Amino acid sequence: MTFIAIEHPNHFLSAHGMTVPSVLLLLVYALGVLNAAHAVMNVRSSQSAIAWSLSLITFPGIALPLYWILGRVEFHGYTQAYHQAYAQNHDLAYNTYLEILSYKAVLPTQLASLQRVAGALTEFPFTHSNSVHLLINAEQTYSAMQEAILNSKEYILLQSYILNDDHVGDIFPKILMQKAQEGIRIYILYDEIGSKNLSKNYINVLQKGGIQVSAFNSAQGWGNQFQLNFRNHRKILVVDGQVAFVGGINIGDEYLGQNAHVGPWRDTHLKVQGPAVQCLQLPFLKDWFWAVREIPEICWEVHPDRGKNQTVFIFSPGPTDPQNDCTLFFGSIINLAQHRLWIASPYFVPDDPILTSLKMAALRGVDVRILLPDRPDHWLVYLCSYSYYTEMDATGIKLYRYNHGFMHQKAMLVDGCLAGVGTVNLDNRSFHLNFEVMTFVSDVEFARNVEQMLKEDLENSIEINLSEYEQKPSWFKLIVRVSRLLAPLQ
Numbered sequence: 126m127t128f129i130a131i132e133h134p135n136h137f138l139s140a141h142g143m144t145v146p147s148v149l150l151l152l153v154y155a156l157g158v159l160n161a162a163h164a165v166m167n168v169r170s171s172q173s174a175i176a177w178s179l180s181l182i183t184f185p186g187i188a189l190p191l192y193w194i195l196g197r198v199e200f201h202g203y204t205q206a207y208h209q210a211y212a213q214n215h216d217l218a219y220n221t222y223l224e225i226l227s228y229k230a231v232l233p234t235q236l237a238s239l240q241r242v243a244g245a246l247t248e249f250p251f252t253h254s255n256s257v258h259l260l261i262n263a264e265q266t267y268s269a270m271q272e273a274i275l276n277s278k279e280y281i282l283l284q285s286y287i288l289n290d291d292h293v294g295d296i297f298p299k300i301l302m303q304k305a306q307e308g309i310r311i312y313i314l315y316d317e318i319g320s321k322n323l324s325k326n327y328i329n330v331l332q333k334g335g336i337q338v339s340a341f342n343s344a345q346g347w348g349n350q351f352q353l354n355f356r357n358h359r360k361i362l363v364v365d366g367q368v369a370f371v372g373g374i375n376i377g378d379e380y381l382g383q384n385a386h387v388g389p390w391r392d393t394h395l396k397v398q399g400p401a402v403q404c405l406q407l408p409f410l411k412d413w414f415w416a417v418r419e420i421p422e423i424c425w426e427v428h429p430d431r432g433k434n435q436t437v438f439i440f441s442p443g444p445t446d447p448q449n450d451c452t453l454f455f456g457s458i459i460n461l462a463q464h465r466l467w468i469a470s471p472y473f474v475p476d477d478p479i480l481t482s483l484k485m486a487a488l489r490g491v492d493v494r495i496l497l498p499d500r501p502d503h504w505l506v507y508l509c510s511y512s513y514y515t516e517m518d519a520t521g522i523k524l525y526r527y528n529h530g531f532m533h534q535k536a537m538l539v540d541g542c543l544a545g546v547g548t549v550n551l552d553n554r555s556f557h558l559n560f561e562v563m564t565f566v567s568d569v570e571f572a573r574n575v576e577q578m579l580k581e582d583l584e585n586s587i588e589i590n591l592s593e594y595e596q597k598p599s600w601f602k603l604i605v606r607v608s609r610l611l612a613p614l615q
Contacts, residue, residue: 157185255399289377366424389530
């Protein structure tokens with residue numbers, strides 16, 4: 126006769142002689158295996174799929190809650206919200222789209238294939254009749270942004286991944302509230318994770334000053350309640366639909382080098398005028414509608430700037446892309462390089478396709494240089510970059526460490542014809558999980574300016590010698606290899 130025996134309060138047996146803890150343990154491991162299969166089938170990058178599946182099978186008790194929160198690969202509802210916004214503003218949006226198409230640029234022969242890729246992945250093409258100004262470090266950037274804000278006549282759209290309640294974070298609200306009192310419509314959007322230290326009082330002061338302010342609200346909607354993995358990493362300022370700013374600089378004291386732990390801050394931003402401004406305005410409108418379900422009152426007209434007549438492409442990838450747009454587009458750019466490919470990024474954890482493209486470029490004789498910071502602000506990805514030394518050295522890729530402070534810029538230079546500045550890092554998060562934005566400029570003068578900027582950065586850097594890494598102790602190399610396994614989970 127089968128029965129449940131209870132001989133002691135802490136000794137519970139099932140009908141088959143298994144204790145309740147054993148049943149729970151079996152259930153946890155079964156869930157780990159099922160979720161590992163889910164990761165293999167759904168996680169976009171092979172690195173992330175391997176890292177998650179191994180963790181879920183080996184340490185399911187720890188990995189399961191992390192996977193349910195951080196392992197999400199779909200951002201539910203954003204695309205549907207965008208379609209809703211487009212339907213509500215169809216005539217205005219469609220007319221603007223047609224007007225932007227009238228400024229479609231013809232690229233040099235070397236970049237013709239990239240033009241086709243851009244057209245396949247995004248709404249807008251490369252456009253002519255733009256002017257782009259390089260802004261080096263926060264002093265130049267904040268000064269130009271504040272000037273544009275003070276000269277605004279109708280509205281201001283400000284989006285920042287990090288909005289700090291500090292000295293710099295106080296200067297911008299004072300100027301913005303001054304403009305709000307003049308009747309200027311102002312909208313501020315921030316990422317709630319990047320700006321996690323922002324106080325409610327700070328937001329209340331902005332709202333009482335007549336400014337509309339909102340978090341991106343990535344966790345809204347029934348399917349997003351417990352996810353923390355998606356971030357809005359964009360930094361965009363649009364004034365009156367006529368001038369825009371984009372790049373790597375958020376709003377905070379550290380960008381002026383006032384963080385004693387990090388030291389001087391090296392970063393790059395852009396001032397953009399011309400049809401590309403409308404292309405930068407679009408991702409803000411999408412993000413704002415997602416956050417608050419309304420479209421701000423803005424200017425839909427295109428204002429060409431024929432002063433420099435530069436060709437510009439705005440690339441705004443995100444986790445709602447049906448394909449791995451960031452990998453596809455950056456891979457296409459790398460494959461176009463014939464003589465020179467210089468990349469500056471604070472984080473270097475490339476996925477397999479990008480790493481292969483970089484190595485192939487070096488093997489075919491391209492001068493491939495990767496500029497990274499010497500000082501870490503995130504230890505895991507910093508250590509992970511060491512794991513690429515051997516294979517980069519074997520193919521002739523040159524690696525540099527910037528040692529005059531923390532380098533946070535995201536910049537790219539291809540030969541003498543194309544350069545890009547924006548928010549995309551060479552890591553899993555930027556390529557697969559974040560909402561990002563990059564501005565690519567096809568212009569010899571602009572490329573020359575970026576070249577000069579990066580040359581100065583390289584002069585303030587140390588070229589890494591593989592022997593230095595080989596001389597590191599075994600425990601350091603082990604930590605580096607483990608960090609490479611774990612980095613895709615960030």
